[in-house]
Amino acid sequence: MTPFVADVLIPVGKVVAVILYPMVMVVVMIWLERRVVALIQGRLGPNRVGFQGILQPVADAIKLFFKENIMQRQADKLLFNISPVLVMFSSLLAFCFVPLGEPIRIGSYTLTLWIAESPVGLLITLGLSSISVFGVIFGGWASNSKYPLMGALRSVVQILSYEIPIGLTALTVVFIARSMDLVEIVRRQESSGVWYGFLMPLSFVVFWISAVAETNRAPFDLPEAESELVAGYHTEYSGMKFAYFYMAEYAHMVLVSSLVVILFFGGWLPPFPGVKAFAFLHVLPGSIWYLIKIMFFLFLYVWIRATFPRYRFDSLIRLVWKWLIPLSLVNFLAVALVRYLL
Amino acid sequence: MSRLRRFLRMVFLLDILQGLRVTLRLYFSRKVTVQYPEQVQEPTPRFRGILRLHRNDQGEPLCVACKACQRACGTNCFDIEGNRTKGAKLMRPVKFDWKLDRCSFCGLCVEVCPTSAIRFSREFRLTGTDKEGLLFHLSEMYLAGESLQEHLCAGCRRGGG
Amino acid sequence: MTEALEKAPFFLARADAFITWAQKNSLWPFGSGLACCAIEMIATAAARFDIARFGMELFRASPRQADLFIVAGTVTNKMAPVIRRLWDQMPDPKWALAMGNCAINGGPFPTYSVLQGVDKIIPVDVYVAGCPPTPQGLIHGLMILQEKIARSHPTKEILNPDARIRR
């Protein structure tokens, strides 16, 4: 392997991949959501554009690209413009630290499918993903309109509250794995032979509920609750800026699903890593397993959305402060104690 | 007992799981969608589509310009004038203007027509790109099928856009 | 630049086809229900008829994100300024569909409070008659609108902003 390939081509390729991968996943996810929701509701969903409607999100994106960009006169121009960028940027940036799959061995060279393997990867990812709340509040405030403002306020309270159980449950994984490195966490699950989701089901459940809440998805989609706040914080956005918000939401979902898979379901490891009888499952490469698992959680997102009514604001906050935070604290202490004793 | 059951329901998220089970079952159930342009849900025999005038088997118009429909109509859709040519037994309409865009599809005109000249058709495709196509004159009241569509949607083929 | 582009009809035609393909396949309606027709509009979005097949199920609650204004029902004089305002709030390119006789021409209500035709306040692209139109009738109307969009020339509007005023 020449130095040029190793030092220039591969990093550039990775950067391109890190931008393309979420985009492709977002397109797939939007299509998946609309199809799955339709099928759950007894109808068909988009099936005209491209094979089974797979090009539907592409058509949407092109159409939005050619839409007029409306900027209200009373809006705060700077904040109004940067907030969609901020939301999109934070989601994409977080993907730099999330592995996209198993390292690939080409001869003596190992191609790692991540840009940076940081010893504090988990921390950075969580931090970056919560930057998006700034985009939301800037957007809601800069619109200078009441419904977006209410949506933004709801969003801030909600995301700030749900950060706590996310942090606490992620910490239990860190305790067990003794690392904050996302790749290392997967390796530990491989060596210990059990996925942390089965080891600590409570952690997983709390993390998942909080993660759904943090991505503003139903039944926690209060900041953009259509039947109450029209379209929430992005009510005043049109055209491409709206598309940024729209896509960032899905990118965020992909990110969270990846994190759940890495932290609790063994990343790219095939199921039953320790059991000999299931060794045939190793035929599929790790990256495929990784994708399958992510897809499952994305499906779960949609499935939940199609099933439940929406929480009310006070019960949403009650849920996190009276149930999730105490539960994650107890869970945290229990894991710490077990870890200390063993 | 019921309190305990309620508590267990809550702790193990049983209500949530029950909901997820229902939607998953419906996910795999049969879909009811009628894919319109390819499949059409045929209107029922009594369907109240657009009003059409009819002729008898000899090709003679049935309408005798008695204006019963005009009187029965609550929304002033009709503007009819009749004329009896010398020696003819029956009156014939010379003017029969019908405004589709005023019609409330109630069927009062059909019920009063003594010769069953005016009847509902089963045409539900009533789209035009301008209002001209929604006004019908005497000759156009007999159109049906594709020629009716051409009258309704004259602007559709005209290009522009 | 503009002149150069206009001399390349082949390129423009390709671009038109590309843009209109996206536009006609992704008509997001504005979820505005006024009267009886709104119920049939919802029935059109429901499982039996499902306009999601054409990518039109995303009923946007905010006019800023919508492409298609389905005026579904009676427009009264009191509602007329609101309709006009909502139409102005929608970003170009946008289309309007008058659904039902009330929206087209006041329908059966020639009264003191009903606006006799929504085309007096906003430009209407397609009129779907009926009282109310059946869901299949509405889908037929939407397909005629799709054909109309496919015949349009968005590049002309992009290159020559004055063309937009015609709309």
Next chain:
Amino acid sequence: MPESAADRPELRQAFDALTGRFPDGVLSGGVEKGELSVRVGKDALASVLAFLKDEQGFNAVDDIIVLDNIRASGEGGKRFTVLYQLCRFPDFLRLRLAVDVCETEALDSAVPVYRSADWAEREAFDMFGVRFEGHPGLCRIYMPDEFEGHPLRKDFPLGGRDVASEAPRIYSRESDSLQALERQSPERGIRHSPTDTHPWNSAKGIKEIDLNMGPQHPSTHGVLRLKLAVDNEVVLRVVPVLGYLHRGMEKLWENLTYTQVVPLTDRLDYIAALSNNLGFVLAVETLAGIEVPRRARYIRVVLAELQRLASHLAWLGFMANDIGAMSVLLYSFEAREHVLDLFEEYCGARLTVHGIRIGGVPQDLDGTLVARIRTVLEGIPKHLADIRALLDENRIWKERTVGVGLIGAGDAVEYGLTGPSLRASGVPWDIRKDIPYSSYEEFDFDVPLGRNGDIYDRYIVRLEEIFQSIRIVRQALDGLPEGAISAKVPRVLKVPPGEVFHTIEAPKGVLGFYVKSNGTDKPERVKMKSPSFINLQSLEHMCKGNLFSDVVGILGSLDIVLGEIDK
């Protein structure tokens, strides 16, 4: 046709009590078509109303109807007659109080006595210009403020005064009834008043904000506009602004024959179009003395109950969608679609059915259609079982609905609530049982009741009513009598002079039609008492102090349709 109540002794008793108490105030009176109507003097009105409510137990104003006598009265008489249609629960005694008033005079407001008269008086003011003294905020309710004239007066042209000019008259946005409301009674409008200070305001210096919900909002069920005052998410005040769908129906009806009015009633409550047909047709038949054949009455029951089914299913979908359960909308519409198929099969239209004619029904129910109805009825409970599995026990649904939008039985009666919303508060009033019409007394069904009067109870009551409707339809199909489907009605129906107020139990509540005939083929005056209009008045009572999200749910649970609110 209701059983003749003409000889009920209570009517006589009430009249005697009234004349005994107000020998000068009561001018005339008598029992006609089972209704007691009493003419009182203008000055005695307030005390008569108070007496009737407090001592005679007439606990609700069904409607306030104004008649314009410009043609009849000539020079000497007074221009307007205001009719107060009172009702006494639980024996369902009807009393109509008539007061004559000049254009220049003002009446005493009934609102201090009957709270539910609030909007009815505003409507009378808007449509006729009759003024009510002591009303807490008398202003136009349907028409914009700068509208000139009072449309329902006989000298107002149907097309409006400025119909000659083709250009539409567009009213300015800034001025609307709300500002008038604020001007006239500051405590009812949206203004920060020092007496109504929320603890948050003083503690944190947060000012409340006005929030406009509608007329274009995804969950106002059409073009209702709610003007809210919110403090963060807490709702302090709600003022509904109506009239965005006011189509001038009542004016239009006066220009049409009785037969021509029937299809237009479809467009009132468009989710349950057939119930409107039934209500109007029954009123006209009572007035004209038409005896409807038994088979037609049974077919009407089948259709009306199917319509109730469709209406409740649609309600369930909208309601669940408002609370965020998007799939339920689709499931209930799927079930509703089967019922609409039946209507299309029966009379050719899905929504605006025009399925009932004066004197009978337009089509017969043949064997195949009966079989189809039975199959559809089999399928509905399966659809409902899925929906119930999704909602009944779901914790989010229960959190959103249990204990939210509470209204007790007393308040519910006071506000004039009717229909399922009233029964959810535990008041067993159902016109089908209490004043049976169209042979309802021959069917066996229960009136489901709620206990607390919250959203959840309204949900359960309506679900239960769906099953009761299925029961009634089955009984009607089993016992379908032979015979004609229509009485002999002349093609040009001339109704003898008289007046009648007839009520039915529509899916939304008690639907009443007041019809006054002058002997021609066109009605002198038709007034509709729409259930949604009265039910919506209680919105503020239920919403105050709740969160903003709950306004959506409460509004949904009331099952309003703007078509019949705005007419």
